Amino acid sequence: MRVIKIEGTDDTPQVTLDANPENPFMEISGRSLPEDVVAFYDPILEWLDEYAENPLEKTVLNIKLEYFNTASSKLLLDILLKLEDMHEAGHDVLVRWHYPDDDEDMEEAGEEYEDIVEVPFEQVSYSID
Amino acid sequence: MAENPQIKEKLKFAFDFYNIMQKNDVTFAYEGEITHEITKAFSSLAESHIALTNESNAVQKRVFHIMVESLQNISKHSAERKNPESVVNGQGIFMITKTDKEYNITTGNVVFNENIPALEEHIKKINSGNKQTLKNLYKEKIKFGKLSYKGGAGLGFIDMVRKTGERLIYTFFKLNDKKSYFVLTSTIFRTK
Numbered sequence: 663m664r665v666i667k668i669e670g671t672d673d674t675p676q677v678t679l680d681a682n683p684e685n686p687f688m689e690i691s692g693r694s695l696p697e698d699v700v701a702f703y704d705p706i707l708e709w710l711d712e713y714a715e716n717p718l719e720k721t722v723l724n725i726k727l728e729y730f731n732t733a734s735s736k737l738l739l740d741i742l743l744k745l746e747d748m749h750e751a752g753h754d755v756l757v758r759w760h761y762p763d764d765d766e767d768m769e770e771a772g773e774e775y776e777d778i779v780e781v782p783f784e785q786v787s788y789s790i791d
Numbered sequence: 792m793a794e795n796p797q798i799k800e801k802l803k804f805a806f807d808f809y810n811i812m813q814k815n816d817v818t819f820a821y822e823g824e825i826t827h828e829i830t831k832a833f834s835s836l837a838e839s840h841i842a843l844t845n846e847s848n849a850v851q852k853r854v855f856h857i858m859v860e861s862l863q864n865i866s867k868h869s870a871e872r873k874n875p876e877s878v879v880n881g882q883g884i885f886m887i888t889k890t891d892k893e894y895n896i897t898t899g900n901v902v903f904n905e906n907i908p909a910l911e912e913h914i915k916k917i918n919s920g921n922k923q924t925l926k927n928l929y930k931e932k933i934k935f936g937k938l939s940y941k942g943g944a945g946l947g948f949i950d951m952v953r954k955t956g957e958r959l960i961y962t963f964f965k966l967n968d969k970k971s972y973f974v975l976t977s978t979i980f981r982t983k
Contacts, residue, residue: 673831695859697827697879699942729852731859732946739933764848767856767954778930 666709674702675727679709686718690741691726691760694734703737710744717753721745726760726788727768735771742779749781756782763787819887824873826880830862837887846981853954853979854887854894860947861885861898861977867941869900870970878941897976904971907963914975917948918958925953951977 663681670676670692680687696702713721723745730738742757749755759772769785776783812820819837821829834855841851862885869881883900902910920928929949936945952959961975 672835673827695831700938729855731856731863732944732950733863733938733942735946735950736933736936736938736944762848765852766849767852774926774930778934 663713664709666705673697675730677706679706679713681713681718683718686722687724688722689724689726690738691724691728693728694730694738696734699733699737703734703740707737707740707744710741714744714748714751717748720754720756721748722756722758724758724760725772728762728765739775739778742775742781745781746779756784758784758786760786760788762790764790816888816890817886818889820884821886822882822884824880824882825862825866825869825885827866830859830866833862833885834858850894850979850981854896856954857896857951857977857979858887860951861896861975863943864947864975865898865900867939867943868902870903870906871901891981893981894979895976896979897974899972899974901966901970902963902973904965904969907971907973910973914948914959914961917952920952922953922956925949929953955979 665682666677666679668674668677673693673695675690675692675694678687678689690706694702723741725738745755745757757775759775761768761772769787772783772785776785811817819833821833837858838851838855841854846854865883865885866879866881869883871882872880873882874880881900883898886895886897886899888895888897917925917928929946932946932949933944938944948959955977957978957980959975959977961973964972964974966972
C-alpha cells in the first residue's frame, strides 16, 4: 500500500501513514489549524478507507499533537471513527494519545475522544524538556 | 512640523489612540480583514512574545488557543468582507488587553440583525452551562454536528468557555435596520 508522508508546517501536522508489514508506522503530530481542514484531512481519511479493507494484524495510530483548533477536532474524530469501524469489524486497533506532561487540556482532549469512540486508547505523557 | 490642519489632526489622533490604548491596557489592536495568514501571524507573534514572559505554559497555550478561535470567528462569521463571494476573510477588530490579573481577547464584527437571536441563544446556552454540561454539549456537537461549508465545527464558543473557565461577555451595537456590531470578549486569568 502506498505511504503517506506529509511534512509538518506551522499550521498543518506532520503525517506518516505507512502500513508496510515489516515496520508499520502511523502518526499525526505537531499543530493542526489548516486553512481548509477538509482538503487537508481528506487524503488521510481516504487512505484509512483503503487500509481498512485489508488492515495489518495490529493497527496502532499515534496522535501527538501539541495544538489543534476546533475545526480540526471534528476531523480527528472522523479519523477515530474509521478506527472504530475497524475495531468493530474485529480488527486489533490501538490509539496512542501522546500529550505533554504539563498539558492538562491536551490530556483531557484525549480522554474525551476515548469516551466518544469505541476504540482501545492508550494515554502516553511525554516531557518537552 | 506639520502645518496642514488635516495632517495635524491625524497626528493628534495617533497620540489619542496611544493614550486610549494605555488607559485600557491594550497591548495589541487591529482592524481589518482577517485572513488565514493574519490568523497565523498574530497567533505566532503573541506566542513568541508570551514565551519570553514568565507566564505558565497553560496560560500561554490558552491565549494561543483563544486567539485562533476568535480570529477564525471573525474570518468566517463577519458580515463585512471585501469580497462578498468569499466565505472567509471577514473583517473585524481584534484586540488583546493585559492586566496583572488577566488577558482579555476581544473581537468585534458586523452581523446581520436577523442572525442575532440565534447567535444570542447559542451564547446564552453556553454561558449558562457548568463544566459537566459543557463537556456533554461539546461531545454532542462534535459527534453529531456537521462541518459548515465555511469549515466551522460550531465548537468555537464552547471551546473558549471550557478552556478559560470564564463566560463570554458580549454586546450588540445597532448600526442600522439590517446590521449591528457584535463585540465579544473572552477572559484568561493569569493565575489559573
